[in-house]
Amino acid sequence: MRAVDIIVKKRDQGELARDEIDYFVRGFTNGDIPDYQASAWAMAVMLNGMTPAETASLAMAMANSGTVLDLTGVVDIAVDKHSSGGVGDKTSLAVLPMVAACGLPVGKMSGRGLGFSGGTLDKLESIPGFRCDLTTEEFKTQLKEHGIVLTGQSVDLAPADGKLYALRDVTGTVPSIPLIASSIMCKKIAGGAHAILLDVKTGLGAFMETLPEAHQLADLMVAIGREAGRETAALISDMNQPLGFAVGNALEVQEAFDTLHDGGPADFREHCLQVSAHMLVLGKRVKNINAGRVMAETSLADGSAFEKFRVLVKAQGGDVSYVDQPDKLPRSKYIEKVLAPLGGYLSQVQARKIGEASVELGAGRAKKGDPIDHAVGVVIHHKVGDKIEKGQLLFTIHANDRQRLETGRKALLEAHEFSDTPVSPLPLFYE
Numbered sequence: 001m002r003a004v005d006i007i008v009k010k011r012d013q014g015e016l017a018r019d020e021i022d023y024f025v026r027g028f029t030n031g032d033i034p035d036y037q038a039s040a041w042a043m044a045v046m047l048n049g050m051t052p053a054e055t056a057s058l059a060m061a062m063a064n065s066g067t068v069l070d071l072t073g074v075v076d077i078a079v080d081k082h083s084s085g086g087v088g089d090k091t092s093l094a095v096l097p098m099v100a101a102c103g104l105p106v107g108k109m110s111g112r113g114l115g116f117s118g119g120t121l122d123k124l125e126s127i128p129g130f131r132c133d134l135t136t137e138e139f140k141t142q143l144k145e146h147g148i149v150l151t152g153q154s155v156d157l158a159p160a161d162g163k164l165y166a167l168r169d170v171t172g173t174v175p176s177i178p179l180i181a182s183s184i185m186c187k188k189i190a191g192g193a194h195a196i197l198l199d200v201k202t203g204l205g206a207f208m209e210t211l212p213e214a215h216q217l218a219d220l221m222v223a224i225g226r227e228a229g230r231e232t233a234a235l236i237s238d239m240n241q242p243l244g245f246a247v248g249n250a251l252e253v254q255e256a257f258d259t260l261h262d263g264g265p266a267d268f269r270e271h272c273l274q275v276s277a278h279m280l281v282l283g284k285r286v287k288n289i290n291a292g293r294v295m296a297e298t299s300l301a302d303g304s305a306f307e308k309f310r311v312l313v314k315a316q317g318g319d320v321s322y323v324d325q326p327d328k329l330p331r332s333k334y335i336e337k338v339l340a341p342l343g344g345y346l347s348q349v350q351a352r353k354i355g356e357a358s359v360e361l362g363a364g365r366a367k368k369g370d371p372i373d374h375a376v377g378v379v380i381h382h383k384v385g386d387k388i389e390k391g392q393l394l395f396t397i398h399a400n401d402r403q404r405l406e407t408g409r410k411a412l413l414e415a416h417e418f419s420d421t422p423v424s425p426l427p428l429f430y431e
């Protein structure tokens, strides 16, 4: 077999066989196939697409390029979740303890924020000492002992994906649905969970801006998961406006605590209950979504979900006093309330613009490895459809730099759009 023939076949819209994809991924991972050939191949895939069978082969080949965690003998069944990313999406911080408190082990490897979209690990590191670099052995031991793990990706997890993603990032080949589906699923499969719930976001602050694209991505990922023998399901949820109110690392941790204390913003709480209910069904803890929802609600009401979060923080070396006294979380120097410049019905609270403003304040990074400021961000106070009076509190900026605060204020005002006529609230879930 030759790499060039595989590239030519894809260039000419042929369908690659599993052994051809295995050969290409193996050669690229061990360095026999150079970056320029992998880039040419990625562009051919970007332009010509891949069939579901090719996409599944690519996901499996990339999963098998490193260690595939085997949780046999560790727990009977473990569940994982994945969100395709967005603004204010702190779901894992609340849902993992909720599901674990219901007696279903959850082990998850998360990522960092990049661009306007936040990352779970950055949020968790608002708690001093919290370790996101567990070894595979630590992952297994903690899952067995405490039924909850939330850490970073281990170095040897799907190395082919890490290499390919770096190339895609600089060759204009990120926005390919089969490449995204295989990239996400190879890591989920390698993570070892028996059941996987996917939360595919759609809207102005999501990778998939339209519902048909989100649907296509969801279908492909579910098919890959099932082919790999994992119970897999997907939800498609809204990302036109931020989820919850808080955007920014420590601010989002605080909002997750509020939710775990049986409060929190109504949309975020409902989102977490739905996601938890589906995970509980996939993990065979309950028979149907309603029963899962009741169980998840109970975990919030009786404090067991919050207690699980404490257990998680303690197990991973974090300072639990920050969980018990969230006032200790990083706070910004300036906290500025911004009032509505006019009245009307909110027609947009644009997630992407809010995410970008939050990055501008220092909460995110423009490129991999940049430092972040855990204290800063924004708290919005209204959702699309709300009726606002001129002069009413619109959002609060948390900043550590006066200049950045002023730039953020302007961008955040632009993210809020008003209409004279009533506007319907946005749905939380589409499918």
Ligand code: URA
Pocket: 165, 174, 179, 180, 181, 183, 184
């Ligand atoms: N997230 C991933 O892990 N991979 C992609 O290709 C896109 C988003």
